[in-house]
Amino acid sequence: MSDNIFFPSVEEINNDWGPGEVIAFLETHKKKLFLRDVDIKPIKDNWVAGLDFLLLTRDKLLVQPYNLLDGPATRIVELTKKIKGEEEDDELPRKRPRLIRALDGKQIFDDSISMSWTDQEKETRETLLQDSPNVIFKNRSYSPGESDFLNFIQSGVFVDKSLFIIEYMIYSERAILITRPRRFGKSTNLSMLYTFLKPVSEKEKEQKLALFKDLKVSKFDWFIKLNLGNWPVIYISFKDLNYESWESMLSSIRKRISDLYKEHRYIIDNKKLHEDDESLFRKTLDGTIDNSYLMYALSSMSRYLHEYFGRQIIILIDEYDWSMEHAGSFYSKANIFFKCMYSSIAKDNQHVSKVLFVGILPLGQASFLSGLNNVGHYPMHILPGIHGRAHFSDMFGFTEKEVEFLLSKSNRKFELDNLRTHYNGYRTSTNKRIYNPHSIMSFLQKGIVGNYWTNSGSTFTVKKYLKKWNQDQFQSLYYAFYSLQDNDNHVKVKLVPHFRYDVLESEPEINAIYTLLCYSGYLTVNFDDKFNNEVDKQWKPTEVELIIPNREVAE
Template identity: 30%
Template structure:
C-alpha cells in the first residue's frame, strides 16, 4: 500500500484524497450538517481550522456533477452510513464560493474583487448556457456576470439566481456553501467601506438563504457571527454553531486522538509531548484538547526543523493588531500580561458581534480574540461569561511579540537593552540588572497608568518585560506557593539555570521627605520583601521543580524608579 503524505496548501478534498494525501476523517460532518433541523447553518471558526477543506468535502459528497467522487469516500466514516449515502450522495447541484481573498482598500476595489469571485463561480457552471431550462434573458444575465459587466443588482442576487438556474436544469434544489463570508466585512470595517459591504452582503446572502425555493441546504463559515441586525436579520431559518456550541464541536481542528494517530502514522509518536505544548489547548463546545490543524500538518511536513510557530505566520488579523497596539489600552496590556504569565481571565463573549460598538466597547476585543483563535474558553462561568486563557505556546509567542512592540516601537525600549538587562537577572548579576532596569523604566514608565492599584501596575509592567525570556522560562504570577502567594516566579526549563522569585513593593515619596529618610524607607521595604519571600517560602514551587539555584529578588518601586539593592544613606538612586 502506498504511504499517504501531507499535502500543504491545498484545500480541495478530491485532490488530497486522489493524490494519496492524508485526510483526517471529518466526513460525518456531511450527515450532521444535512440532518440538522436548520435549513441554513453558520459555523464560525478561527482561520486555518479546516473550514475550506470541510466545505470542499461537502461539495464532493453532494454534487450531482461529481458522481465519480463517490469512490473518494470509500473507507471513511460516512461510507458506513449506507442509507444516507444512497439517498443523498451526488444528488444535488452545489454552489461553493469562497470570499476569503476579498480584501481591498476601498469599496470600488472590493466590488471588483467580488465580481471576479462571482464570475469564476459562474464559469464553473457555464454548461448552463446550453441548458434548455434557461431562457434567453437568464442566459444574457449569466454571460454578463461572467464578463463582469452586469449591474450591481445582478451581483447582489447572483447567488440566488444561480441556485434557481441549477434547480431548473437538474430538477433538484441546490446545496449552497459560502466560505469565509466575513473577510470582506472585516476589511470593509478597517478600510472605511463597512456600510457598502454590509448593504451588499445583506442581499447577497439574504436572497439566497431566505425564502428561496431553490435552496436545499446552506452552510456559511467565517471567523465570527456578525450581529443579526447587521446581516442576518431576515434569516429565521439560521442555526448558529460557534466555538461555544456543543454541536459540531469536533468537526473543525484535530482532536487529541486524531492528532496522536496522525503523528504515529508518520513515525512521530514520540514527539507528542512537544506538539501538545505548542499546538494544543482549544476547547470547542464540550470537546477539550482541540489542536490547531494548520500547525500540526506544517510541523509534520517540516518536523526536522523542530517545533516552530506556523499558524501565527499566516498573518495577524489587522483589526486585532490595530486595537491591541493602541496607546490608551492600559487595562488591555495589564490583562494580556496576566495571560502571558499563565493566568486565566473572566470575560463576556458576545456571539452577536456589532462592529459599530467595537471602537467604544473595549471589552469586545476579548470576543474577537477568542473567536479568532488567540484565546480559548476553558469554562463557562455564567450567562455570557467564560474563563479564557492563551491556548498554547505558539499563541503565547504572539502576545509576547505584542508586548515587545509596546516596549520597543511605541515606548522606545530597544530589544537589545531589554535582552541584556534580563540576561543579567537570569545570571544573578543583580547590580547590572538594577542599572539596566532603571534605564528602561526611565524611558518607558510614564506611558503606564498607575492610578487605582499601583502595585498591580508595577507587577504587570515587570511581567511585560519578562515576556521576552518566555522561551526559556515558565513565568507565573499570583499563585500559591509555600505559605502565601508570590508576585512573580521564573521557572527555567533547564534545571541547571537560575530560577527566581520576585516580590514587589511600592512606596510613595513624601513632599518634604529627605533623601536619608527615603533611603531608610526603601531599605526597610527591601528587607520586608526579602523577609516575606523567606518566611512564606515563595520559592517552594521552584524546589518542587528540582531547581537548585534560586534568586530571591525584592523590587521596590518609588514612582518611576526601581530598587533591588540597598540604598546608601542620603542617596535614593
C-alpha cells in the same frame, strides 16, 4: 414542513418506540417543525410513547395536560398524519415503506434501504459521539497550506472529517453559521462537502464513491444512496478579495460570480432558460451585469439550478465575513451589498434547501445577517444537545487522538508531550482538546516545533483595534494577558453576539476586543468544571471565562 424529514413506519413507532424515541424524533426535527423546547416538554413530561404519539389529536394537545398553542399542536398532529399516511380527508392509514425521503415536496419511496429510521438515527448519533481517528495516507506529503479535498484524498495525508457531511445534512437547521479561527480546516470541509453532494451521472457516482470509500461516511449506505451526487450546489468563497477600494472589491466579487456562472454554463448550453434569464446569465458570465443585479446573482443561480435539476439546492459560502474585516472606509457599502446578497439566498427562497455560512466571526443578525431568520450559530464552544453531542465542535481542527494517530504513523509518538505543551489547549464543551491542524501538519512536514500558526497569517486586524485604545485600556488588557500566561488564570467576559467592525472602529470596547481574540483563536473558552459558562448557540450575550490556549499563542 416535511422537507428533509425521514419518516419511520407506523409499525416501527407502534412496536419499538418508547418516550425516549418520541422525544429524540421531535428534538431532531424541531427546527424544521418550528417547535420550541417548551412545545416538546409537555410531551416529555407525560411520558408519551410511540402509540400515544400516533393517537395525539389537536384537541388533546390544546388542553390539559399538554396546553400547547394552536400552531405547535397543529404541526405535531399534521406530522403524525403524514407518518400514518393519512390524506387531508382523513382516510384510513395506509402502510408505508420503511423510509420516505421528502424531495421538494414529493415523497420518494425507497424500499431498497432496509434500516428503520430509529436504527439510522441511532447509528448516526452513536458514531458521532465516538472519537475513533481515521487518517488516509496516499503518500507522506504533509501540506499545511492545502485546502482542496481532492488534492488531500488523492495524493496527500487526510484526517477523516467526513462525518461532518452527515452531521450537516441531518442535524443542522436550514441556515447555519460555523465560526472557527483561520487555518482550522474550514475550507477543506466545505470542499469535501461540495465534492460529495455535487450532482453527477450514475456512472460518475461510482468514481465519486471511490473517493470516499475509505472514509467514515462510506459506512452509511442509506445516507450514500440518498445524498451522494444528488444535490445541486452553489459553492463560492469570498476570501482574498481586492480591498484597495469599494470599486476594486466589487470587481473581485464580479469575477468570482462570473467564474461560478462559467461552472454552470451547461444551463444555457442546454437551452434551459427563458430569453430574459438567458440574457442576464450571459451578462453575469461575461462580467457586464449591472451592480443592482450583481448582488442578486446567487439568488438567480439558485433558481436556475432548481429549475434545471428539479430539486432545491444547497449553498455553501466560505469566508462569508472576509469582506467586512477588510472593508475599512467603505464598510457601509460592503455591508449593504452582502446583506442583500445573503438575504436573497437564505430568506424565504423557495429554491434553496440549506445554506451554510463559514467564517471567523459572528457578524450577527442585528446587522450583517439581519435579513435571515433563525440562523443557527455553531462556534467551537457550542454546548451539547439532548444526546450529549456538541454539534460540529470536533469537526474542525484535530482531536488529540487524531494527533496521536498521525504521530504513530510517522514514528514520532515520543513527541506527543512536546506537542501537547506547545499546541494543545483549544477546548470544546464536551472536554475534547482541539489542536490547530496547520501547526500539526507543519510540524510533521518540518520535524521542528515552531510557531507555525501564529506566523502564518496577519495580525493586522487585532493590532489595528488595539491601537485605538487609550493607554489605560491597553495596560489593563496587557496585565490580563500577562496573568493568564503566567498563572493559567482566566478572564471573565461577555462575548459579543453581533460583532461589527464599524462599531469597534469608532467605539473600542473591552468585550468586543475579547470576542475578536476568542473567535480568532488567541483565546479559548475554559470549560473546567469549577467554572459555570453560560455558553449558548443563540444570538445573545454569552458570559464565558477565557484562557490562553497554548504556548504557541502565549509566546
